[in-house]
Amino acid sequence: MRSLIAQRPIMAALSGLSRVCINRTAPIGAQLANSLVQGQRYASVKSQGAYKKKSKRGIPKKLGAKRTGDQYVIPGNIIYKQRGTLWWPGENCIMGRDFTIHAMATGYVKYYRDPARHPDRKYIGVTFEKDDVLPYPAHAERKRKLGRTAHQIRPEVAQPEISPSGIPFQITRVEKGEPDRLLRLRKDYSYREDNWRIGRLVQTTGLKIKRFRTRKQYFRHRRWRREREIEGQRKAAQRREELGDDAVKVVKQLSKKALKKAKKAGRK
Amino acid sequence: MSRCQSVARPLARQLQQRSVQQCLAIRSFNTTSSQLNAAASAAPVAEPTPLDLDPNTVLPEFEDALIKAGKMPVGSRRRRVALRSNPNSLPFEQLPYQAFQEARKILAADREQKVAKIKEEVEKIARVEAVEDSQFRGGPKMKATRLASLRKYVEELKIKADVNDPIVKKRFEDGLGDMNKPIYRYYAEKKWRSYDQRLITQRISQFHIVPDIIPKLVPTADVQLYFRKAKVAPGEIVDSIVSENPPRLRVQLFNPGERLVTVVVVDPDVPDVENDAFFKRCHYIAANIPLSPTDTSLPLSKIKGDDQLALPWLPAVAQKGSPYHRMAIFLLEQLPGERVDVAKVKELYASRDKFSLKSFQSKFRVRPFGFNMFRSVWDENTAAVMARHGLPGADIELRTARVHSLKGPVKLRGWEAKRQGPKYRQLWKYTKRIRGLSNARGWTKRK
Numbered sequence: 001m002r003s004l005i006a007q008r009p010i011m012a013a014l015s016g017l018s019r020v021c022i023n024r025t026a027p028i029g030a031q032l033a034n035s036l037v038q039g040q041r042y043a044s045v046k047s048q049g050a051y052k053k054k055s056k057r058g059i060p061k062k063l064g065a066k067r068t069g070d071q072y073v074i075p076g077n078i079i080y081k082q083r084g085t086l087w088w089p090g091e092n093c094i095m096g097r098d099f100t101i102h103a104m105a106t107g108y109v110k111y112y113r114d115p116a117r118h119p120d121r122k123y124i125g126v127t128f129e130k131d132d133v134l135p136y137p138a139h140a141e142r143k144r145k146l147g148r149t150a151h152q153i154r155p156e157v158a159q160p161e162i163s164p165s166g167i168p169f170q171i172t173r174v175e176k177g178e179p180d181r182l183l184r185l186r187k188d189y190s191y192r193e194d195n196w197r198i199g200r201l202v203q204t205t206g207l208k209i210k211r212f213r214t215r216k217q218y219f220r221h222r223r224w225r226r227e228r229e230i231e232g233q234r235k236a237a238q239r240r241e242e243l244g245d246d247a248v249k250v251v252k253q254l255s256k257k258a259l260k261k262a263k264k265a266g267r268k
Numbered sequence: 269m270s271r272c273q274s275v276a277r278p279l280a281r282q283l284q285q286r287s288v289q290q291c292l293a294i295r296s297f298n299t300t301s302s303q304l305n306a307a308a309s310a311a312p313v314a315e316p317t318p319l320d321l322d323p324n325t326v327l328p329e330f331e332d333a334l335i336k337a338g339k340m341p342v343g344s345r346r347r348r349v350a351l352r353s354n355p356n357s358l359p360f361e362q363l364p365y366q367a368f369q370e371a372r373k374i375l376a377a378d379r380e381q382k383v384a385k386i387k388e389e390v391e392k393i394a395r396v397e398a399v400e401d402s403q404f405r406g407g408p409k410m411k412a413t414r415l416a417s418l419r420k421y422v423e424e425l426k427i428k429a430d431v432n433d434p435i436v437k438k439r440f441e442d443g444l445g446d447m448n449k450p451i452y453r454y455y456a457e458k459k460w461r462s463y464d465q466r467l468i469t470q471r472i473s474q475f476h477i478v479p480d481i482i483p484k485l486v487p488t489a490d491v492q493l494y495f496r497k498a499k500v501a502p503g504e505i506v507d508s509i510v511s512e513n514p515p516r517l518r519v520q521l522f523n524p525g526e527r528l529v530t531v532v533v534v535d536p537d538v539p540d541v542e543n544d545a546f547f548k549r550c551h552y553i554a555a556n557i558p559l560s561p562t563d564t565s566l567p568l569s570k571i572k573g574d575d576q577l578a579l580p581w582l583p584a585v586a587q588k589g590s591p592y593h594r595m596a597i598f599l600l601e602q603l604p605g606e607r608v609d610v611a612k613v614k615e616l617y618a619s620r621d622k623f624s625l626k627s628f629q630s631k632f633r634v635r636p637f638g639f640n641m642f643r644s645v646w647d648e649n650t651a652a653v654m655a656r657h658g659l660p661g662a663d664i665e666l667r668t669a670r671v672h673s674l675k676g677p678v679k680l681r682g683w684e685a686k687r688q689g690p691k692y693r694q695l696w697k698y699t700k701r702i703r704g705l706s707n708a709r710g711w712t713k714r715k
Binding site: 072074075077106138139140141142144145146147148149150151152153 | 476478479480483484539540541544545546588589590663664665666667668669671672673674
């Protein structure tokens with residue numbers, strides 16, 4: 001019993017109550033209220049330190065800056081992890097789904113403010129040169145890098161149409177009312193469509209699988225719906241106010257069962 | 269559905285269908301348009317009647333011939349057909365509705381008032397002009413301000429006099445408005461500002477035209493772009509074979525008077541592989557082109573004069589793998605009465621690369637007032653276009669440069685990677701698949 005009480009403060013309080021009940025000198029109601037308000041705990045419980053124990057540490061989320069100012073980063077590097085937008089993505093940076101700031105170019109991290117863009121947002125940017133200062137002047141040309149290398153285009157090697165066994169490498173199956181299918185010769189001398197082409201067939205059906213194409217669209221829809229609801233509620237409240245209290249007749253939604261019951265009661 | 273209903277339904281449906289068909293038959297008797305269309309589709313080429321030569325009553329099949337002859341069809345097709353069926357109808361302003369005629373009287377009275385006011389103001393201007401500069405209270409500066417404000421007020425009154433006239437509005441909507449008159453320019457500008465101006469401003473900011481090519485640009489004229497007779501929306505990606513020949517611009521000015529204009533086409537996205545950057549290339553320069561609110565067509569291929577064309581059209585091409593090229597078309601206004609020295613332009617910009625519109629602007633004292641753009645990417649026709657015009661780089665492909673990780677190479681892990689040494693010679697036939705290096709088909713890592 002003791003150990004149980006030690007583990008659970010509520011149980012301890014209850015046990016306190018039960019003791020109070022035995023004491024007949026004070027009115028029971030007052031005693032009950034006292035023990036609840038004061039939260040009586042006895043020495044034996046206190047000595048075990050049950051209520052002083054802090055909850056165990058949670059899993060660390062490891063938020064915060066992962067790269068300091070002027071540190072070198074490459075595309076995709078995480079610069080800052082956060083809940084919400086403590087920092088906003090600036091020059092050559094993007095924000096991920098969980099508000100993480102990533103670098104989009106090789107360069108040096110800069111933490112800065114840009115009052116021309118927003119009066120009180122803090123930005124993280126990446127500059128190509130270490131000495132550059134962000135924000136750049138408003139009417140200066142943007143600094144951009146090509147980030148590509150030149151390669152010779154390889155001429156396409158012509159494939160023979162007929163295989164050594166005398167049958168064509170690929171044939172087209174034409175079926176009325178269906179898109180043309182390109183079947184290719186396989187190692188086992190069967191003709192089969194490429195898997196990636198089969199995957200593309202879904203697009204020809206015009207089926208709509210998801211209501212929203214992207215997660216972003218869904219969230220935008222949810223936001224707009226919420227705004228509409230709030231607007232509607234506000235208008236309804238306004239209308240109620242205009243009509244006055246007596247004009248409003250609240251129709252409570254009842255289930256079928258409840259309706260039936262009410263009907264029955266009325267008949268009696 | 270009950271039994272009798274289920275029996276009766278197909279019968280009823282048939283009856284309904286029949287009645288619908290009958291109705292259709294009756295309607296086709298009455299309407300002219302469907303009948304005429306049907307007749308046209310049956311006999312492909314009919315002789316044009318005199319009504320078909322009139323832009324107010326031309327039928328759709330004769331529109332092309334009329335446009336070629338230089339006359340644009342007026343109004344909607346529906347209206348044209350209606351006018352054909354009832355040629356002797358009353359003119360709009362004589363419609364016999366009492367309220368309409370009363371309203372017209374009120375508008376006419378208002379116009380009279382405005383015209384009287386204009387007369388008064390013009391007289392006032394003449395009086396102010398007659399006073400000598402030194403005699404005017406506040407000096408010559410004050411006199412100039414006073415005159416400017418009076419003239420502005422007169423212009424305002426001119427628009428207010430006609431702005432409520434339904435005939436004026438109709439003429440504008442039919443495309444018959446005379447752009448020498450302030451009211452039609454006012455309507456045209458209002459229409460432009462309602463959509464096209466907003467669109468072009470958005471394109472200027474979203475494609476970063478403003479900091480990339482010039483520091484400031486506020487368009488004040490409507491510039492539309494046409495390739496092969498088809499209108500191209502600002503920022504659209506145009507096939508390289510289509511943009512091989514210079515486009516036609518349709519420029520609508522909203523302020524009166526003729527002026528000289530310079531056209532410059534710039535591509536700010538030419539890849540510079542050596543410096544890992546981009547530079548700007550000039551694709552076209554023509555100067556001293558006269559423009560006024562009434563002549564709107566500006567075909568770049570028709571500009572050939574020695575004192576006009578400085579740099580001929582260079583087709584818009586993008587190398588394979590390069591990001592899209594923005595082709596920015598600028599219209600720049602020259603100072604009144606001043607001509608651009610085309611020979612000097614030719615000499616300065618013989619090499620089209622590393623062009624700067626900002627320096628061009630300051631050298632030749634021109635001010636940008638109109639803008640449009642299209643985009644160009646590598647497509648199946650680009651190589652042929654480049655070959656035809658002797659442009660290099662068709663055989664070169666740009667690939668994204670690999671950025672290597674900042675972390676060092678990781679030692680290979682796993683059962684198979686551990687058993688690669690000669691100690692495990694007897695296992696070699698089983699230790700072929702190492703992650704990142706090989707798979708069942710063989711060695712995958714490129715050397």
